[in-house]
Amino acid sequence: MKKIFAVLIVLGCIGTTIKAQISPPGLGDANNAFWGAFGIKQQLDSLGKKQALSYVAIGRKSSPDHHNLFSKQAIIVLNHEVYHSFAPHQQYSYALSYRRQPQYESTAPYDKEYTEQEFRIYGRYAYTFDFGKRWKLKNVIRQEFRKFFDADFHKAEEDFQLRTRIKSQLTYNLSPKNNQKLALSAEALFSISHLNNADSEWTPFGYREMRIAAYYILTIPNSPFTVDLGYMDDLIRGSRSLHHGGVHYLAADLIWNIPYRKRQ
Numbered sequence: 097m098k099k100i101f102a103v104l105i106v107l108g109c110i111g112t113t114i115k116a117q118i119s120p121p122g123l124g125d126a127n128n129a130f131w132g133a134f135g136i137k138q139q140l141d142s143l144g145k146k147q148a149l150s151y152v153a154i155g156r157k158s159s160p161d162h163h164n165l166f167s168k169q170a171i172i173v174l175n176h177e178v179y180h181s182f183a184p185h186q187q188y189s190y191a192l193s194y195r196r197q198p199q200y201e202s203t204a205p206y207d208k209e210y211t212e213q214e215f216r217i218y219g220r221y222a223y224t225f226d227f228g229k230r231w232k233l234k235n236v237i238r239q240e241f242r243k244f245f246d247a248d249f250h251k252a253e254e255d256f257q258l259r260t261r262i263k264s265q266l267t268y269n270l271s272p273k274n275n276q277k278l279a280l281s282a283e284a285l286f287s288i289s290h291l292n293n294a295d296s297e298w299t300p301f302g303y304r305e306m307r308i309a310a311y312y313i314l315t316i317p318n319s320p321f322t323v324d325l326g327y328m329d330d331l332i333r334g335s336r337s338l339h340h341g342g343v344h345y346l347a348a349d350l351i352w353n354i355p356y357r358k359r360q
Contacts, residue, residue, distance in 0.1 A: 128165035
């Protein structure tokens with residue numbers, strides 16, 4: 097835990113704002129994983145203080161005994177989030193999300209066991225620091241409510257979860273040509289869950305994961321599209337993947353940026 101908070105503090109003292117990047121979710125225990133997303137980002141006012149980002153995404157992952165990151169279907173995500181920069185350097189957002197995620201057996205041949213559905217609402221607050229023209233910092237706290245169902249919308253083993261996420265993102269502006277940026281982030285996740293059993297148990301609140309990511313971001317010339325290419329390492333507490341450095345992700349997303357248009 098000391099090492100985790102040390103990483104967050106170091107990042108928090110340097111700087112970032114990543115306006116388009118869509119971060120991968122946790123896809124469970126694996127060796128490698130892939131995350132791809134397509135989003136539409138729209139300016140909602142003429143001042144650029146209100147924005148909306150909607151995206152659809154898929155995830156694939158390997159089995160624990162090989163490294164083919166496209167081997168198994170991992171997740172489908174639909175997400176809509178609204179942002180409001182309400183004061184200098186400050187922003188809040190709120191979102192609604194749907195996720196469909198297959199779950200696999202923990203022993204070979206790792207066949208699909210069942211499908212879990214999730215509905216998620218969350219809100220977050222962010223504060224951005226500027227350090228000269230090249231460095232920026234965004235520190236974010238995000239609170240989530242996650243409700244789970246099985247494939248037929250019956251009760252799942254986990255009823256619902258409350259999760260807190262603390263993230264620092266560091267961005268360096270590489271070049272004004274194509275708006276190229278390099279980004280580094282670290283995020284710690286803490287949660288408590290209510291279980292569907294006879295005793296209506298709660299799990300202990302505690303640290304669950306650390307996600308460390310690096311991204312290269314650029315705007316496609318003469319187009320409204322932004323491309324993000326990245327790597328993420330998901331360190332899941334108590335998982336088998338910790339023995340080989342976590343779950344290693346390759347990630348890519350494409351964002352279509354739509355400017356504000358005044359209604360007639």
